[in-house]
Amino acid sequence: xxxxxxxxxxxxxxxxxxxxxxxxxxxxxxxxxxxxxxxxxxxxxxxxxxxxxxxxxxxxxxxxxxxxxxxxxxxxxxxxxxxxxxxxxxxxxxxxxxxxxxxxxxxxxxxxxxxxxxxxxxxxxxxxxxxxxxxxxxxxxxxxxxxxxxxxxxxxxxxxxxxxxxxxxxxxxxxxxxxxxxxxxxxxxxxxxxxxxxxxxxxxxxxxxxxxxxxxxxxxxxxxxxxxxxxxxxxxxxxxxxxxxxxxxxxxxxxxxxxxxxxxxxxxxxxxxxxxxxxxxxxxxxxxxxxxxxxxxxxxxxxxxxxxxxxxxxxxxxxxxxxxxxxxxxxxxxxxxxxxxxxxxxxxxxxxxxxxxxxxxxxxxxxxxxxxxxxxxxxxxxxxxxxxxxxxxxxxxxxxxxxxxxxxxxxxxxxxxxxxxxxxxxxxxxxxxxxxxxxxxxxxxxxxxxxxxxxxxxxxxxxxxxxxxxxxxxxxxxxxxxxxxxxxxxxxxxxxxxxxxxxxxxxxxxxxxxxxxxxxxxxxxxxxxxxxxxxxxxxxxxxxxxxxx
RNA sequence: GGCCCCAUGGUCAAGCGGUUAAGACACCGCCCUUUCACGGCGGAAACGGGAGUUCGAUUCUCCCUGGGGUCACCA
Numbered sequence: 001x002x003x004x005x006x007x008x009x010x011x012x013x014x015x016x017x018x019x020x021x022x023x024x025x026x027x028x029x030x031x032x033x034x035x036x037x038x039x040x041x042x043x044x045x046x047x048x049x050x051x052x053x054x055x056x057x058x059x060x061x062x063x064x065x066x067x068x069x070x071x072x073x074x075x076x077x078x079x080x081x082x083x084x085x086x087x088x089x090x091x092x093x094x095x096x097x098x099x100x101x102x103x104x105x106x107x108x109x110x111x112x113x114x115x116x117x118x119x120x121x122x123x124x125x126x127x128x129x130x131x132x133x134x135x136x137x138x139x140x141x142x143x144x145x146x147x148x149x150x151x152x153x154x155x156x157x158x159x160x161x162x163x164x165x166x167x168x169x170x171x172x173x174x175x176x177x178x179x180x181x182x183x184x185x186x187x188x189x190x191x192x193x194x195x196x197x198x199x200x201x202x203x204x205x206x207x208x209x210x211x212x213x214x215x216x217x218x219x220x221x222x223x224x225x226x227x228x229x230x231x232x233x234x235x236x237x238x239x240x241x242x243x244x245x246x247x248x249x250x251x252x253x254x255x256x257x258x259x260x261x262x263x264x265x266x267x268x269x270x271x272x273x274x275x276x277x278x279x280x281x282x283x284x285x286x287x288x289x290x291x292x293x294x295x296x297x298x299x300x301x302x303x304x305x306x307x308x309x310x311x312x313x314x315x316x317x318x319x320x321x322x323x324x325x326x327x328x329x330x331x332x333x334x335x336x337x338x339x340x341x342x343x344x345x346x347x348x349x350x351x352x353x354x355x356x357x358x359x360x361x362x363x364x365x366x367x368x369x370x371x372x373x374x375x376x377x378x379x380x381x382x383x384x385x386x387x388x389x390x391x392x393x394x395x396x397x398x399x400x401x402x403x404x405x406x407x408x409x410x411x412x413x414x415x416x417x418x419x420x421x422x423x424x425x426x427x428x429x430x431x432x433x434x435x436x437x438x439x440x441x442x443x444x445x446x447x448x449x450x451x452x453x454x455x456x457x458x459x460x461x462x463x464x465x466x467x468x469x470x471x472x473x474x475x476x477x478x479x480x481x482x483x484x485x486x487x488x489x490x491x492x493x494x495x496x497x498x499x500x501x502x503x504x505x506x507x508x509x510x511x512x513x514x515x516x517x518x519x520x521x522x523x524x525x526x527x528x529x530x531x532x533x534x535x536x537x538x539x540x541x542x543x544x545x546x547x548x549x
Numbered sequence: 550g551g552c553c554c555c556a557u558g559g560u561c562a563a564g565c566g567g568u569u570a571a572g573a574c575a576c577c578g579c580c581c582u583u584u585c586a587c588g589g590c591g592g593a594a595a596c597g598g599g600a601g602u603u604c605g606a607u608u609c610u611c612c613c614u615g616g617g618g619u620c621a622c623c624a
Contacts, residue, residue, distance in 0.1 A: 040624090041624090042623080042624055044624090074624065076623090076624080077622095077623055077624065079623080080623065080624080142622090146621095146622080149621085149622085153621090157550095160550080160551090162551070162552090162620085163551095163620065164620080189622095191622050193622095211553095211554070211555095214553080214554085215553095216552075216553065217551090217552060217553085224621085224622050226622085227622040228622060229622085231622090233621090233622070233623085233624085234623075234624050235624095238624095253618095254553095254554065254555095254617090254618065255618055255619065255624095256618095256619095256624095257553060257554065257618075257619080258552075258553060258554090258618070258619040258620070259619080259620090260553090279554090281554080281555075281617090282617075282618080284616090284617075286559095286560090292616060292617070293616095293617080294617085294618085324561075324573090325561070328561065328562050328563075328572095328573090329562095329563085331561090331562095331572085331573060331574095332563095332572075332573085335573090353555095353561090353562080354554075354555065355554085355555045355556065355616095355617090356554095356555075356616095356617070356618095357560085357561060357562090358560060358561075359560095360560055360561065360574070360575085362560075362574055362575050363560075363561070363573080363574050363575085365574090366573085366574055366575085367574090369586095373586095373587085413586075413587085417587095417588085418586090418587045418588055419586095419587075420585090420586050420587065421586065421587060422585080422586050422587090478583080481583080482583090485583095493583095494582085494583070507583080508583055509582090509583040509584070510583085511583075512583040512584070513583075513584065515583095516583085516584065516585095522584090522585090523584065523585085524584050524585035524586085525584070525585065526584095526585075526586075527583095527584095527585090527586095528583075528584080
């Protein structure tokens with residue numbers, strides 16, 4: 001077989017040599033030890049929460065070492081392409097502060113010297129190397145139809161042999177040049193397959209950065225390199241792109257472990273130096289029956305990255321949660337360095353777990369609560385407003401209508417040694433703060449169980465409303481409540497009541513409970529004095545004077 | 550099913566041949582407290598099973614079991 005002739009037959013349009021192509025993607029001039037990483041999503045219109053893991057690992061690895069973090073769009077599958085998907089990807093990564101040094105932009109080839117960063121725009125590059133493989137007798141056209149492939153696949157299953165295009169099943173492998181010319185002339189479409197030098201039973205050794213030493217079956221199937229439309233499969237594109245873009249560390253999910261033998265083989269056959277692989281374990285989700293599975297786009301709302309933005313989880317909360325799963329010593333570091341930027345944390349591949357973690361919403365909530373608790377009222381207002389503008393326009397307009405008022409109630413319990421930690425996500429705020437607005441205020445809880453208190457509720461309100469004054473400081477404010485309670489037969493201290501319940505109708509806490517219910521409509525609230533201060537005299541007086549109980 | 554990965558409390562996990570087997574989240578109790586939240590103290594809770602190596606295995610090896618992944622002209 002004259003491979004040269006076959007190659008020029010198949011790739012007459014390719015004028016560049018591999019050497020020339022290599023020259024267009026020169027070795028990067030980076031400091032010693034600098035890592036080049038990439039994140040390579042498919043524009044499917046859905047950004048998975050799990051994408052954050054390899055992304056954060058890649059970003060940290062690159063930027064911690066003075067290297068390059070790039071974005072490449074793997075849009076080689078026409079069927080899965082979705083309009084606007086790249087914008088979605090871009091905005092998601094921007095939101096989570098994963099800044100790219102080069103890569104794709106929406107509707108553009110991208111920025112940087114190793115583009116284009118859309119695989120669909122790189123066909124000519126892949127063809128250079130495809131042609132080279134054909135010339136070397138390492139790739140050949142395959143004219144098999146889907147039906148034929150399916151048939152041989154089921155035959156293989158019936159015969160219990162490894163499925164795939166290999167051995168006697170690789171019917172196009174040894175086509176003569178004449179046969180190929182004939183088929184081409186008749187207009188048959190074809191894929192370009194690798195002529196794998198691997199043998200069944202062969203083994204390869206490999207070291208993964210996380211998993212360690214692996215011994216895997218050698219690839220011996222003739223995988224498709226170029227689809228019939230001339231666009232490469234993931235495998236071929238991965239080898240060519242990651243080599244040409246001079247990527248040093250390929251960070252991806254462990255589902256790629258099974259195709260690693262093919263990838264390694266491609267790098268070797270193409271004469272490329274193998275990158276380091278970092279296969280990270282999947283984030284799992286507990287199932288109803290107690291098992292585990294991958295977080296699923298179909299079944300789990302939290303699988304979508306957009307879920308966290310909609311919920312109003314703080315960006316740092318999500319980032320820190322992901323980091324704490326990635327490097328378990330992160331939490332310890334964070335406690336020791338509460339004020340440092342997360343980027344100061346010495347992230348380490350070695351600390352990454354080889355096993356898949358179960359998604360833990362509790363943990364995320366805890367981390368988020370701690371972060372939101374440290375926000376100032378001003379910061380909280382800004383965050384909340386930004387969130388509400390896209391997810392709760394009604395609330396946003398309330399915030400904008402009276403920013404000072406909003407900041408006042410957002411400031412309750414903030415600052416100081418023990419800030420309140422009651423919110424994990426911003427989406428909890430509109431509901432929690434509703435009672436600060438008269439039109440949203442309503443009594444939604446019940447009076448205390450205590451019969452005497454229920455009977456006295458009306459009187460408590462009317463007596464207190466006569467005593468209430470705008471300029472009471474915290475102590476006089478509470479003195480009034482306590483004294484009033486005592487006059488009505490309520491213990492000044494809950495302890496006194498507990499020790500001798502028969503001597504009192506209730507205790508000062510019960511008085512507060514009634515007032516709290518009238519003022520906030522709820523049985524639980526932040527500090528009542530603070531709340532009343534923020535609400536202001538008029539609102540409070542109105543609520544106290546309602547005909548409530 | 551073949552191949553591969555994984556395996557310490559409910560969850561995330563320290564540990565890397567000898568430990569009373571850390572810590573965090575969640576849970577429970579007590580304290581603080583006019584409610585809630587916070588905070589403090591305490592509690593329950595783990596090395597999947599079996600061989601082997603060794604004076605000694607959570608730690609090393611093998612087998613089993615269990616969980617997960619993958620077997621496309623999808624990535």
